[in-house]
Amino acid sequence: MLFILFIMRSTIVIAFMPVLTTANAAQDAWASAVVAGVGALVLVIVIGALGTRFPDQTLMEYSQKLVGTILGKIISLIYLWVFLFLAAIDLRIYGEALITGFIPETPLVFIVTSMVIASAFAAYSGIEAIGRNADFIFPVFVAMIVASLLAAIPQMQLMRLQPVLARGIRPVLVGAITPVAITLQMLTLTLLAPSVLQPRKATRTAVWAIIGASLVLVASTVVTVAVLGVDPSARSVFPFFRMVRAIRLTEFLERIEALAMFAWGFGLFVGVSTFLYCGARGLSQVLNLNDYRPLIGPMAVIWIVLSIHGVTDMFQLRSFFRPEVAGPYALLLILVPQGILWAAYAVRRLAARESGGQEGRAKP
Amino acid sequence: MLVRLVRGLLKAIKSQSTQPGRKRPEDGLFPNGLDISEREVVTGQLKLSASLETNLKNIKEATGDSVDLGIRRFRVGGSQVKGAIVYLDGMVDSRAIEQLIEDLTIELFKTRIDLADSLAVYEAAKETFVPQKSVEEVSDFAGLWDKVSMGGTGALFDGTNKALVIETRGWKTRSVEEPAAETTLRGEREGFIESLRVNTSLLRRRIRTPHLQIKSVFVGSLTKTEVAYAYIKGLASDDLVREVHDRLEKIDIDGVLESGYLEEYIEDTSFTLFPLMERTERPDRVAASLLEGKLAVFTEGTPFVLVLPTQLSTLLQAPDDYYERLPIGSFIRVVRFIAFTMSIILPGFYVAVVNFHQELLPTVLLMRIAASREGVPFPAVVEVLIMEFLFEVLREAGVRLPRAIGPAVSIVGALILGDAAIRAGLVSPAVVITVALTAIASFSAPVFSLAIAARLLRFIFIVLGGAFGLFGIQFGLLIMLTHLSALRSFGRPYLAPFAPLIARDLKDTLARVWWWRMTTRPKLDAFREPKRQGEGHEPRV
Numbered sequence: 001m002l003f004i005l006f007i008m009r010s011t012i013v014i015a016f017m018p019v020l021t022t023a024n025a026a027q028d029a030w031a032s033a034v035v036a037g038v039g040a041l042v043l044v045i046v047i048g049a050l051g052t053r054f055p056d057q058t059l060m061e062y063s064q065k066l067v068g069t070i071l072g073k074i075i076s077l078i079y080l081w082v083f084l085f086l087a088a089i090d091l092r093i094y095g096e097a098l099i100t101g102f103i104p105e106t107p108l109v110f111i112v113t114s115m116v117i118a119s120a121f122a123a124y125s126g127i128e129a130i131g132r133n134a135d136f137i138f139p140v141f142v143a144m145i146v147a148s149l150l151a152a153i154p155q156m157q158l159m160r161l162q163p164v165l166a167r168g169i170r171p172v173l174v175g176a177i178t179p180v181a182i183t184l185q186m187l188t189l190t191l192l193a194p195s196v197l198q199p200r201k202a203t204r205t206a207v208w209a210i211i212g213a214s215l216v217l218v219a220s221t222v223v224t225v226a227v228l229g230v231d232p233s234a235r236s237v238f239p240f241f242r243m244v245r246a247i248r249l250t251e252f253l254e255r256i257e258a259l260a261m262f263a264w265g266f267g268l269f270v271g272v273s274t275f276l277y278c279g280a281r282g283l284s285q286v287l288n289l290n291d292y293r294p295l296i297g298p299m300a301v302i303w304i305v306l307s308i309h310g311v312t313d314m315f316q317l318r319s320f321f322r323p324e325v326a327g328p329y330a331l332l333l334i335l336v337p338q339g340i341l342w343a344a345y346a347v348r349r350l351a352a353r354e355s356g357g358q359e360g361r362a363k364p
Numbered sequence: 365m366l367v368r369l370v371r372g373l374l375k376a377i378k379s380q381s382t383q384p385g386r387k388r389p390e391d392g393l394f395p396n397g398l399d400i401s402e403r404e405v406v407t408g409q410l411k412l413s414a415s416l417e418t419n420l421k422n423i424k425e426a427t428g429d430s431v432d433l434g435i436r437r438f439r440v441g442g443s444q445v446k447g448a449i450v451y452l453d454g455m456v457d458s459r460a461i462e463q464l465i466e467d468l469t470i471e472l473f474k475t476r477i478d479l480a481d482s483l484a485v486y487e488a489a490k491e492t493f494v495p496q497k498s499v500e501e502v503s504d505f506a507g508l509w510d511k512v513s514m515g516g517t518g519a520l521f522d523g524t525n526k527a528l529v530i531e532t533r534g535w536k537t538r539s540v541e542e543p544a545a546e547t548t549l550r551g552e553r554e555g556f557i558e559s560l561r562v563n564t565s566l567l568r569r570r571i572r573t574p575h576l577q578i579k580s581v582f583v584g585s586l587t588k589t590e591v592a593y594a595y596i597k598g599l600a601s602d603d604l605v606r607e608v609h610d611r612l613e614k615i616d617i618d619g620v621l622e623s624g625y626l627e628e629y630i631e632d633t634s635f636t637l638f639p640l641m642e643r644t645e646r647p648d649r650v651a652a653s654l655l656e657g658k659l660a661v662f663t664e665g666t667p668f669v670l671v672l673p674t675q676l677s678t679l680l681q682a683p684d685d686y687y688e689r690l691p692i693g694s695f696i697r698v699v700r701f702i703a704f705t706m707s708i709i710l711p712g713f714y715v716a717v718v719n720f721h722q723e724l725l726p727t728v729l730l731m732r733i734a735a736s737r738e739g740v741p742f743p744a745v746v747e748v749l750i751m752e753f754l755f756e757v758l759r760e761a762g763v764r765l766p767r768a769i770g771p772a773v774s775i776v777g778a779l780i781l782g783d784a785a786i787r788a789g790l791v792s793p794a795v796v797i798t799v800a801l802t803a804i805a806s807f808s809a810p811v812f813s814l815a816i817a818a819r820l821l822r823f824i825f826i827v828l829g830g831a832f833g834l835f836g837i838q839f840g841l842l843i844m845l846t847h848l849s850a851l852r853s854f855g856r857p858y859l860a861p862f863a864p865l866i867a868r869d870l871k872d873t874l875a876r877v878w879w880w881r882m883t884t885r886p887k888l889d890a891f892r893e894p895k896r897q898g899e900g901h902e903p904r905v
Contacts, residue, residue, distance in 0.1 A: 103720065103833060111835065118842040125850035128857075132849035135863035258724055258834060265838045273846075 029221045030161070031172045036179035037214025043183045044210055046338055048203030050345065051190050055199035059190035060285035063337075066344040075337040076286045080279055082184050082333055084299075087275035088307035089317065091115055094268050095307070096314050097238050102261065112307050115265075115272060120300040122273035123280060124293055127195045130273050137266045144263035145216060149223050151247045156226040177323035179217070181330030185271070186210070191278040276300065393425045404585070410505035416446050416522035423450060426505060438465055440472050440521075445485045450508070451517040457534025464517060464530060467492060482523025489519065490528055498531040510588070537562060543645035543667070545812055550687045555645045556667040560590055563647075563662050563669065567594060570651040575599070578662075581612045583626065587619035590664040591626065594650075599657045600889075604854060608659055608672070623663040623670050630661075630672075632852050637820050639679065639813035640853040641672035648683050655896075657889035673854035673889070677862065677873045680704055682810035685876060694875035700808050701874060707806035707818045711748050712825030712837055714798045718744045720833030736792040745830030747791050751799040752822065754781070759803075856888045878902070 054062040059079060064072030095111040103111075122130050186206060193202035224243045232242065244257040277292075280299055284292035311317050320326060393406055407426050412419055420435060427433050432453045439446055449464060468489060475488050490499060500516075502508045503526045508518045515533030540562065543555030556563045564578055573596065580592040591612060595605055611630040620626060623643060631640040644650060645667045650660045653671045661670040680700055685693040718737070722730055740747060758777040762770055782800075785791045802822065809815040821844070828836035851858035861869035869886050871877045880901040884894045 098835065103835060106832075106835070110832075114832070114835070114839045118839055118846070121843060122846040122849075125846055129846055129850040132857065132859055132863035133845055135865045136845060136849065136859060258721065262834075262838060265835075266842070269842050 032175035033218040033221045035176035039180035040183040044186050044206050051193045083275045083279040087272050091307040116300045119273035123277040134270050148244045177327040181326040188278045412525050414525045445482050446522040455515040456532040460532040486521045486524040500529045548684045551683045560664040566647040584620045589620040592662045595659040622666045623668045637817040641670045642674045643668045673856040679811045679814045703805040703808040708821045710802045712829035716829035716833045739789045747795050
């Protein structure tokens with residue numbers, strides 16, 4: 001599970017993270033990345049801690065216990081929307097990148113569809129298969145990222161990172177909003193945790209995953225800015241790729257961006273299959289179905305359509321990820337439902353303590 | 365007169381009206397038109413009678429008086445009690461038969477029992493043989509035949525409705541030779557043969573502990589093949605042993621000629637290209653697996669022993685890795701892993717790069733390939749598919765041909781066809797290199813069944829690479845990976861110890877650690893006794 005969350009988070013890094021931070025914070029993007037890491041950590045602890053109180057239940061199950069069936073189902077549906085939406089966007093970005101960089105004549109539908117088919121197959125095989133996939137992909141994934149970062153070292157010019165904090169702390173904080181917003185994906189934790197061997201340790205695992213992924217984010221931001229300079233990395237759509245494309249170690253080791261593309265594809269696959277699994281599993285629990293598998297097919301089709309028609313082009317997507325849009329949107333989706341659940345939990349616990357003096361876990 | 369005539373007529377009509385399936389006295393045991401399962405039922409119910417003549421008649425009838433059925437009559441002590449021995453010629457040691465007759469006649473006579481009492485003779489015979497040979501008592505035809513068909517000799521006495529079966533097995537087997545399909549540079553040269561008992565003895569000689577336990581199950585309603593499974597009690601999990609036993613017991617088939625039959629019955633899922641158990645001809649491989657808590661299934665009549673459960677990484681290990689010194693052993697293993705990956709995706713990768721991603725190649729290499737493809741009439745996909753197919757045909761021909769003509773095929777195939785095809789401009793040299801490289805890579809898989817899986821996957825990847833480029837290859841890899849992740853061999857994850865990641869067991873995967881460092885057995889296989897040896901046994905200066 002550590003690997004699943006780690007890969008999901010780091011995939012975003014390769015995808016387009018540096019551009020988001022550099023846009024606001026310029027050469028201090030790395031500081032934004034650090035802040036973002038801390039912010040994400042807080043959110044994950046908020047999300048995870050509630051789950052730890054109900055170790056063998058998913059969010060769909062305990063939310064209904066806490067705030068009643070109808071409100072609980074509404075909250076669950078909001079979360080399901082998040083999964084659907086995030087996965088669709090992930091897919092779209094990946095598709096766009098492939099088309100711009102590698103196979104310009106291939107239709108987007110084709111790329112998205114085949115990725116969803118592969119993910120649906122994984123989701124259909126169950127959470128065990130997804131977890132093992134992540135286990136297997138993890139070393140390959142990390143090796144590819146580390147290799148591309150290391151190979152970029154000769155091209156780095158650390159002067160480009162100066163001056164530090166020239167425009168004050170504000171842009172740094174603003175730049176951190178979007179990466180924090182994408183912590184939305186960590187909501188899958190609420191569905192994955194009950195399937196883990198030790199559900200109580202799930203939050204701790206997620207924290208480690210965030211820390212690891214944040215390190216990758218910081219490192220790749222530093223390298224990208226140092227290799228490309230502030231302006232090109234802020235303007236380019238996929239700065240990480242541009243950075244990798246700039247790598248030229250010797251005569252033979254050049255144009256290794258296919259490697260990064262592979263890493264991204266693997267990461268995306270893990271992410272999307274997790275979303276698909278969580279989405280289907282969550283929906284089956286909202287609808288009180290016994291098996292989530294029949295839902296995968298229809299959901300996969302919806303995702304394909306959504307990722308193609310949900311967004312008109314790359315620029316719309318970019319404007320969505322601007323801090324003033326993505327920030328409130330995501331925080332609303334995380335904080336409001338979580339707030340309601342925490343409040344309900346607190347109330348119930350107080351009530352329980354007053355009535356019977358029972359210690360600890362609320363069991364309404 | 366008239367009355368007798370009428371009676372005769374009536375009798376004739378009656379006998380005609382009897383349905384063909386029902387038994388008529390003149391048909392003996394088996395009325396005409398009985399099919400095999402009905403015959404089985406009859407022989408299964410056939411009891412031995414007290415009369416020697418009836419017994420012999422029944423045996424002759426049940427076996428159709430086959431030419432290899434040997435029946436020798438004798439009289440104990442000259443005249444009193446009649447007896448006979450029944451055996452299958454060629455299955456028994458002829459000297460043992462001579463000895464047996466001598467024992468039954470002369471030795472029994474010497475015991476000075478009342479030779480008129482058939483029961484006493486029978487008991488005396490039993491007593492006489494017990495110390496010398498394995499003797500069993502049977503009371504029906506099925507039991508008798510069960511032993512006789514395995515090389516036993518049945519001794520029948522007039523007046524007793526039981527028979528003695530004496531062990532006289534003595535058929536010819538191939539001698540123990542070097543295994544043909546799995547060779548090593550260093551390591552033992554003995555391989556399993558077709559005889560199950562010899563095979564289990566080869567294993568016994570390597571693992572002498574009494575806790576090495578071998579149990580057998582008879583599979584096949586007609587072949588009644590002995591299938592034995594061996595494990596080290598206390599090391600192999602009891603659940604696994606029970607599961608294997610249950611799966612073997614459940615098989616309902618008329619005949620088992622090779623362990624491949626069993627494989628399809630007892631594997632976890634049939635919908636996979638990958639072998640879910642290891643098959644090997646090498647006793648050292650089996651012994652090593654047993655020491656890790658695995659289980660081996662021997663089948664009578666084949667030198668291929670199934671070892672289960674297995675993991676993908678185990679299938680890529682060869683005995684040499686452990687016998688050679690560590691750096692070499694680990695290095696060749698890494699080479700083998702790379703070669704296996706190559707044997708799956710190399711041709712597909714070539715097609716993808718040449719068709720879609722020329723920019724990934726260094727410029728000089730790209731120019732070379734482009735120049736060599738000049739004038740080739742086919743697209744790269746078709747070219748590679750043709751060559752791969754050709755190679756499969758060559759390989760198949762090489763396997764089927766008599767050994768003497770084998771080299772001729774390789775000369776015609778490789779030298780003449782390959783060279784001429786390039787000169788004629790039908791295929792480009794780059795494709796021939798790719799295909800040849802892939803072929804050589806696929807030969808490096810130590811377990812043949814894995815190499816076959818790679819052969820089929822290769823074609824899938826060629827098509828994916830040709831149609832969708834590297835993206836298609838990635839798609840294929842992802843599907844394959846998911847499939848492998850979901851695969852289980854007897855409940856154990858197939859990709860272990862990579863996924864799920866078991867850090868402790870990584871010591872023996874891509875590379876291996878020193879023998880004195882292998883302090884634990886694989887976690888999933890060895891259930892209660894993971895410790896192999898103590899710590900700190902490294903050699904000291």
